[in-house]
Amino acid sequence: MMKLAKKDILGIQEMTVDEINLILETAESFLEISTREIKKVPTLRGKSIINLFYEASTRTRTSFEIAGKRLSADTINISASTSSVVKGETLIDTARNLEAMNPDIIVLRHSAAGAPHLLASLVRQSIINAGDGAHEHPSQALLDMMTIREKKGRLAGLKVAIIGDILHSRVARSNIYGLSKMGARIVVAGPATMMPRNIEQMGVKACTKLEEAITDADVVMMLRIQLERQKQNIFPSLREYAQHYCLNRKNIKLAKPDAIVMHPGPINRGVEISPDIADDPACSVILDQVNNGVAVRMALLYLLSGGNE
Amino acid sequence: MPETKSPKVVMDSDGIERCLTRIAYEILEKNKGIDNLVLVGIRTGGIYLAERLQKKISAIENTKIPLGILDITLYRDDITKTSKKAPLGKTKIPFDLEDKKVILVDDVLFTGRTIRAAMDALIDFGRPKMIQLAVLIDRGHRELPIRADYVGKNLPSSLWEAVSVNLLEKNGKDEVLIEEET
Amino acid sequence: MKLLLKGARVIDPSQKMDARIDILVEEGKISSCGTTIKAPPAAQVINLTDMIVVPGLIDMHVHLREPGLEYKETIATGSAAAVAGGFTSIACMPNTDPVNDNRSITEFIRRKASEANLANVYPIGAISVGSEGKQMTEFWDLKEAGVIALSDDGKPVMDAALMRHAMEYAGSLDLPVIQHCEDINLSAGGLMNEGYWSTMMGLPGIPSIAEEAIVGRDILIAEYTQTRIHIAHVSTAGSVRLIRDAKMRGLKVTAETAPHYFTLTDECLQDYDTSYKVNPPLRSTADIAAINEGLADGTIDAIACDHAPHARTDKEVEFVYAANGISGLETSLGLSLNLVHEGILTWEKLIAAMACNPARILNLDKGTLKKGSDADITVIDPEQTWRVDVKTFVSRGKNSPFSGRKMKGRAVLTLVAGDIKYDGRAL
Numbered sequence: 001m002m003k004l005a006k007k008d009i010l011g012i013q014e015m016t017v018d019e020i021n022l023i024l025e026t027a028e029s030f031l032e033i034s035t036r037e038i039k040k041v042p043t044l045r046g047k048s049i050i051n052l053f054y055e056a057s058t059r060t061r062t063s064f065e066i067a068g069k070r071l072s073a074d075t076i077n078i079s080a081s082t083s084s085v086v087k088g089e090t091l092i093d094t095a096r097n098l099e100a101m102n103p104d105i106i107v108l109r110h111s112a113a114g115a116p117h118l119l120a121s122l123v124r125q126s127i128i129n130a131g132d133g134a135h136e137h138p139s140q141a142l143l144d145m146m147t148i149r150e151k152k153g154r155l156a157g158l159k160v161a162i163i164g165d166i167l168h169s170r171v172a173r174s175n176i177y178g179l180s181k182m183g184a185r186i187v188v189a190g191p192a193t194m195m196p197r198n199i200e201q202m203g204v205k206a207c208t209k210l211e212e213a214i215t216d217a218d219v220v221m222m223l224r225i226q227l228e229r230q231k232q233n234i235f236p237s238l239r240e241y242a243q244h245y246c247l248n249r250k251n252i253k254l255a256k257p258d259a260i261v262m263h264p265g266p267i268n269r270g271v272e273i274s275p276d277i278a279d280d281p282a283c284s285v286i287l288d289q290v291n292n293g294v295a296v297r298m299a300l301l302y303l304l305s306g307g308n309e
Numbered sequence: 310m311p312e313t314k315s316p317k318v319v320m321d322s323d324g325i326e327r328c329l330t331r332i333a334y335e336i337l338e339k340n341k342g343i344d345n346l347v348l349v350g351i352r353t354g355g356i357y358l359a360e361r362l363q364k365k366i367s368a369i370e371n372t373k374i375p376l377g378i379l380d381i382t383l384y385r386d387d388i389t390k391t392s393k394k395a396p397l398g399k400t401k402i403p404f405d406l407e408d409k410k411v412i413l414v415d416d417v418l419f420t421g422r423t424i425r426a427a428m429d430a431l432i433d434f435g436r437p438k439m440i441q442l443a444v445l446i447d448r449g450h451r452e453l454p455i456r457a458d459y460v461g462k463n464l465p466s467s468l469w470e471a472v473s474v475n476l477l478e479k480n481g482k483d484e485v486l487i488e489e490e491t
Numbered sequence: 492m493k494l495l496l497k498g499a500r501v502i503d504p505s506q507k508m509d510a511r512i513d514i515l516v517e518e519g520k521i522s523s524c525g526t527t528i529k530a531p532p533a534a535q536v537i538n539l540t541d542m543i544v545v546p547g548l549i550d551m552h553v554h555l556r557e558p559g560l561e562y563k564e565t566i567a568t569g570s571a572a573a574v575a576g577g578f579t580s581i582a583c584m585p586n587t588d589p590v591n592d593n594r595s596i597t598e599f600i601r602r603k604a605s606e607a608n609l610a611n612v613y614p615i616g617a618i619s620v621g622s623e624g625k626q627m628t629e630f631w632d633l634k635e636a637g638v639i640a641l642s643d644d645g646k647p648v649m650d651a652a653l654m655r656h657a658m659e660y661a662g663s664l665d666l667p668v669i670q671h672c673e674d675i676n677l678s679a680g681g682l683m684n685e686g687y688w689s690t691m692m693g694l695p696g697i698p699s700i701a702e703e704a705i706v707g708r709d710i711l712i713a714e715y716t717q718t719r720i721h722i723a724h725v726s727t728a729g730s731v732r733l734i735r736d737a738k739m740r741g742l743k744v745t746a747e748t749a750p751h752y753f754t755l756t757d758e759c760l761q762d763y764d765t766s767y768k769v770n771p772p773l774r775s776t777a778d779i780a781a782i783n784e785g786l787a788d789g790t791i792d793a794i795a796c797d798h799a800p801h802a803r804t805d806k807e808v809e810f811v812y813a814a815n816g817i818s819g820l821e822t823s824l825g826l827s828l829n830l831v832h833e834g835i836l837t838w839e840k841l842i843a844a845m846a847c848n849p850a851r852i853l854n855l856d857k858g859t860l861k862k863g864s865d866a867d868i869t870v871i872d873p874e875q876t877w878r879v880d881v882k883t884f885v886s887r888g889k890n891s892p893f894s895g896r897k898m899k900g901r902a903v904l905t906l907v908a909g910d911i912k913y914d915g916r917a918l
């Protein structure tokens with residue numbers, strides 16, 4: 001018998017290698033359910049899961065919702081408007097109200113790093129962090145690791161390049177935590193303004209040139225550029241960014257011939273990845289990521305649901 | 310502390326083989342051949358028994374009948390009572406169940422809850438014409454109205470006894486053991 | 492009322508005194524000090540063997556929240572917390588609601604303080620109207636109303652020309668100007684020290700240069716205009732270096748730091764515990780080392796706790812929305828005594844930083860036990876070990892990351908103008 005050590009999934013940082021393996025293996029077994037004609041098992045019948053989203057994210061929310069439904073849980077979506085969040089009390093008030101509704105799991109997406117930690121300390125329900133600020137996005141990193149393992153058969157020893165706005169990316173942080181625990185070598189690259197201070201202390205190699213980072217990479221992970229960052233003067237224009245940090249037919253030749261290309265979506269086509277690469281089934285695994293996302297989230301819901309012992 | 314008694318062998322390798330041979334013939338007899346017949350083994354002990362039955366039936370009929378694997382963990386009725394989880398195995402039903410005669414195979418029939426879960430799982434894959442149950446050991450103590458169509462051996466046991474089926478494929482040795490639970 | 496403090500070790504850096512002597516207090520003043528004073532008739536004798544007597548401690552940087560934010564603290568509760576922490580005088584920052592930018596607010600604060608009748612409360616006036624960084628306040632009028640310094644604390648003066656003019660104009664009135672040094676463009680959006688931990692936690696960082704850029708700028712203004720500047724809550728090694736260099740060049744620069752800047756680092760934030768959220772943010776161990784050095788060599792003149800009481804609802808929110816600050820008056824002495832226990836400061840230097848130097852910077856006739864001075868006296872039990880418990884705080888603000896921490900040394904008796912305002916000897 002196996003179980004996760006904690007009541008919540010707040011980040012990959014807190015996870016052990018065994019826990020990551022348990023989640024990935026469970027997720028791999030869940031993949032099959034999505035291929036059935038009746039894509040549903042009764043496992044979480046009578047359980048309720050609240051998707052509490054303080055940030056719009058159709059993809060992640062839908063993925064959690066499908067995962068819950070395929071396990072026969074009741075899923076309830078609550079989208080809090082950002083205007084009411086500004087006051088700050090809202091998360092606490094909402095938490096108290098939700099607790100009264102007695103759900104089993106709360107999936108929280110929030111623009112503030114640490115918000116899931118606060119919620120977890122306030123309510124007895126299990127909290128799954130579906131992305132908190134620039135901190136962590138554990139289910140994304142797990143589905144990325146699952147996809148890499150599916151395509152490469154392993155994680156240890158692989159060279160993974162993560163390209164883009166590392167500073168503001170929770171996907172990058174969770175993947176750095178997870179992949180380094182699993183023994184991969186990580187190189188991050190992006191404009192110097194998008195590199196967080198002391199990033200090397202996280203155990204990664206950092207550089208500012210895409211070409212340097214992707215050379216001999218087994219996996220190239222491209223991050224989404226938030227267009228509004230332009231206002232903070234961390235990059236001058238999308239045009240200039242795309243000229244130097246867009247993965248294309250030419251620079252991808254620097255990576256290993258069998259390298260896979262990943263993106264957490266949604267893609268800014270022609271900015272992070274050229275359309276022909278994004279749509280090339282020989283290297284792009286972007287659709288596998290979406291598919292695996294449902295399985296990983298099913299695994300998390302499944303492993304967290306249980307008695308109060 | 311109660312003294313631990315050493316496990317008692319209630320069936321050896323030959324016994325298991327004889328039972329499976331008999332069950333293979335019984336299946337063919339009852340279903341009048343292999344038309345629309347499929348085997349589905351329940352993880353984990355049932356898989357190997359189903360594989361052996363598949364071989365025996367193939368040998369008799371000169372045709373291989375389809376074989377599926379079912380993990381019933383997600384259908385258990387006690388799954389959310391505990392946060393401890395059995396490792397989840399893969400389910401493989403690589404054929405259409407519609408109008409098939411399914412022989413569900415498991416090692417030990419006990420409370421019947423596993424079989425209940427297995428039938429629920431099967432029905433999610435399609436609508437079989439009928440489901441029959443083959444087990445190596447029936448140890449009694451049913452909690453649901455379920456009975457096996459093919460039984461290797463009826464083994465009266467008490468609730469505090471553990472019955473374990475060891476198979477060559479996973480334990481390196483064929484034998485059925487009974488022992489007092491510690 | 493006559494009071495004879497007997498048998499204590501008296502440490503008074505203003506007289507370079509460290510001796511076992513008696514102190515006689517008459518009519519609110521220290522009437523005599525001597526090796527063995529005979530108790531005059533009707534004098535209350537307090538035996539203080541094993542105790543240390545020092546000039547009443549002065550915290551030159553506190554927030555009392557009144558007017559306007561009484562749910563966090565009032566002048567009465569804040570001054571009660573002060574005397575409970577061993578402080579006889581406190582200087583309160585003007586960022587109340589409304590801001591203390593005119594005579595009527597200053598007079599209100601002084602009236603409330605005299606009604607509370609606990610610690611001496613010295614109002615600090617705003618540099619700019621509403622602390623908005625645009626229009627200078629009436630320094631002269633504020634001074635006449637009782638303001639002893641000027642600051643837009645919490646809202647740094649970003650406009651260098653305004654800062655220059657404020658320092659020049661205040662200089663002519665001999666009013667110290669206190670700057671909260673933070674370049675708000677460099678710190679924009681920041682929630683914690685920028686470094687390894689902000690990178691790990693994904694929280695926007697406040698770089699050390701946000702503080703140092705303004706420290707450097709204001710030193711240049713002080714040099715150019717030959718005026719004084721006081722740097723509030725120094726938190727970085729770079730600031731210490733800039734201030735040291737300025738002092739070596741003979742500039743009129745003074746500085747303070749707060750106990751949390753020599754006690755805690757940004758690593759403490761890793762669980763997003765908002766009780767550690769302060770501005771300037773907690774920095775690194777290297778910064779702590781530099782601050783310790785700065786205190787030891789006199790680069791940093793004063794320890795002030797930046798007492799920032801908040802209600803639970805201000806802190807029990809997402810990290811980004813949580814208020815900055817620590818309710819510090821009741822832990823300041825205990826944390827600072829650690830510097831003595833660790834051999835970083837002598838008793839004399841510690842008391843200078845917590846009494847004499849703040850008095851000198853604010854032009855107060857305090858911080859001394861000389862004959863004839865106000866009988867503001869703090870008695871410290873140097874051996875008492877105790878555990879911080881926010882539930883027992885006198886302050887309304889229970890926001891302290893030090894809850895549960897073991898301390899050695901505590902103020903047990905606080906005298907203001909010869910009256911016992913706090914007596915914790917029974918604790």
Ligand SMILES: [Zn+2]
Pocket residue numbers: 644645671723724770771
């Ligand atoms: Zn300040």
